[in-house]
Amino acid sequence: MxxxxxxxxxxxxxxxxxxxxxxxxxxxxxxxxxxxxxxxxxxxxxxxxxxxxxxxxxxxxGYRILLTTAAVVTALASGYLLRPSADRERVDRGAHATDEG
CATH class of the missing domain: 1.10.287 (Helix Hairpins)
Known part of the structure; x- marks a missing residue:
């Protein structure tokens, strides 16, 4: 980060x-x-x-709640982006297929 x-x-x-x-x-x-x-x-x-x-x-x-919320949202977004996903791979393959055709 x-x-x-x-x-x-x-x-x-x-x-x-x-x-x-x-x-x-x-x-x-x-x-x-x-x-x-x-x-x-x-x-x-x-x-x-x-x-x-x-x-x-x-x-x-209060600032503690806001910082905690920001940290949780950032961690969730990071976790989503870092996990292997069949949906993401399917979307990537679909994008490449449309680029070639």
Whole structure:
């Protein structure tokens, strides 16, 4: 998990720079300010809302419950992704079959 968090931290600046560069390249010069403001709003508003909800949950439930819940959900997701699954193999084979045909 720490490796994944580190990789995400290293890749985040590249994602932001790529996104900003793309906006500048595909937007006419006279609209760049408006487009960047709209894109920035679309990115920061959900983050701000999640921070406010998190603060409300910490106030209502306490941080121990939230950390425990996050740990349980992460463990369940990890367990699901790490287990061998006939369904997943069938889906993978199906995807490869459609790529070839």
């Amino acid at each position: 720490l490796g994944g968090v580190g990789l995400f931290g290293v890749s985040l600046p590249w994602i932001v720079v790529g996104f900003t560069t793309l906006l500048q390249r595909v937007t006419p010069a006279h609209l760049q300010g408006r487009v960047y403001a709209a894109a920035s709003t679309m990115i920061t508003v959900p983050q701000t809302i999640s921070i406010a909800r998190g603060a409300g949950l910490v106030t209502a439930l």
